[in-house]
Amino acid sequence: MEATKIQRRKFHSKSRRGCLACKTRRIKCDEQGPPCANCVVRKSECTYPAPKSSKPASKKPLAPASGSGVSAKASSSTDGSLTLPRLAAAPGSSLFVANTTSPESSERSLTLSRQPSPSLNIHASLSPSPSAYSSSSSTNIALELELMHQWSTHTWKSIHFMPGEESFLQVDLPRLALRHGYMMDGLMATAAVDLAIASRQSNPTASTAYLCTAIERSNRASAGFRDELRNINRDNLYILYYFSTMAAHFNFITPGLPLTPLQQTDMFFTMIWGAVHIGMVNVQWLIESPTQLAASFAYAANVRMELFDLLDPETTEAISRMSSVIRGARLPSKDDGPGPLAIENFGYQMATGQTKYAFAEGDEGYRRGNFLGALVAAGPDFIDAIRNREHVALFLTMYWAVLVHRVGVADPYKTWWIGSKGADLIDEISGILVTSWLGKRSDVREGIAWTRLQVGLTPVEGCIWSYPFSGLDITALDVAGLDI
Template structure:
């Protein structure tokens, strides 16, 4: 008989696994067992036991040692926004209370399109987040980044790191949820996609305060790729979505689509450039760009009617995968179109804290990348420079 292998008892398993008497991977919350069964994963008994043993309270900003392996950590660093950050295990309770208070009293307002959404973002979505931990991590991340914008420099760096840690931790379970959409999780995925847009736009300037190299263009590409999965919700699972947010609300359905003469002429010029430049071997890209430009014009018109985040965010969520691939490959005409969306993003500056200086940063990056290119684009680039006083 072969010798029995020693059994490693799970001493730090989550409450659910303890109740079910199954082995927990201790990597939560949520652990893999709770993720697969969509259970509310908590570690209340573990934390209580640790408190009794140590009889000591951690510092307000100190994150306990991580319990995940190096492969998980490296994956989160590659897929997350900003630069690699330290791992985040269960934060101390006081951190959660502080961040949830910030979100439910202040941060939520920056995501609202209309007054009718206030209750949804302030009450409904935090309650939903208690059942879906990637959404909870998302709103904690956004609140922490919001606190960083008003904190003293030393504390601001701590809030920035904590926000990025929360965001990176949300990515893997969020992708799992996208691949396994159900009537029970589709609202949480939908809400998290909106939170994720705000975080991705805000993060490059936050990390830049630490003298780290960060590109908002790269962040937008990562965001594009994540949002491709969210499109499945609005297309195949639309009857399941109950949250009246974003492009699902009455605002998007009823407002007119008139556009002022200057912006109408500028977008029409880019469309004519598409007809002129993207021909021959670029015929497929021409059709892709034509559809993307049509939707961008629609978003400009909606913003002119009501200056809120919905039209700006909607374009990011609606673009086709082939366009995303072109942007990732730095195809110049696709970058030109992205730059025109950057002009629309500039319009949120001063209205939403997470968009502050983001549009101008994106446009400046893209202008530098496109300088010295096709001379037929000069007038299109000049319009952007004039619009932003660059």
């Protein structure tokens, strides 16, 4: 009888190019840093050994992984368009909008930029099992099956905002991903974040492994996405559009990034605006695509002012502070004179109106996710104002954060990714405003008090919300006969 053959464990291929931290831990390094994916997740210093100077002249230098040779610097805007926030270059932020230029292939296409990828190697995928750092094909297949199962049973619901979209997200999009590698990596990255958040309390080790997988997959997806942008056509525009919104979603929900809540929100708004630009390449193609985008556009175009009558009196009173502030507060001046009133700026008008309408939509708007784009509709200049920490823009952003919090409370199963994001954002912004020049206004202090109350934060000294409202402090306003 032939002796039973003992299968030996397959080890990953040896390499001397990994970072020193991974060598110390005796784990596989993706060699795509600094920082590598492992060091990003562990928030540790990532240092690579100095290259040997005695390399034979006949040998060619090792080529980087496909798609990884991109600059970490953002393209500068020469036409006044939205420029890349400096914060977006932080480790782990895989994809962001740099600026909007016109490449040769399309006059209205979009230029994207990405930081150095922690990993673009599919064989570096991790799982929470003892073989988490193995590169064997069986480990990768098991992990990929787990991620796709998670997407099709749970994760897809986190970006499900349009009625009738269920089949597309759960069935059609994964099938499209079989032909578009960047979309497959994007789905798996988002599913990995879902699993990382779900296991964060019960199994921190597994959560860390899933998060590392998410970052690796996201950066690999970014590289493929950039390549696909060079050839936008009728057949792939809607796929690129969905991916770009999903990438914004990914960067907004990923925990553990070295970013403050406000910085992560900056990145989200910037990337959503990039998705809008992709869609604007040809809106008709989006409308005719096999999605529910046409119905979504039709719904957005049907403004129903009667919804404001359904708001409860206290919320109506609270959101009136937004109008009060933009009527009376001035924006920074570009010269020695006083700056313009915020209400004179179309972006601030749009941000206020869209946010108030998102409150009026209530549960219907929450289900459709309209609240997510309320401030993005104000345009790139307003997004820049948030990123530059302009105080009136930050005040309006606090109200947007209340919407985020309410959605998380209304449907925690679907919006597992929200958690404390609304509260964290309000806490950071209110800390900035309460000591600012804008914080001297009574309507601003009341707005701070109300938003903190809505998300369960403790009151801030000097900021009191009293309802019913006792009236405007006329001395704090500079109305100049304007209205909204």
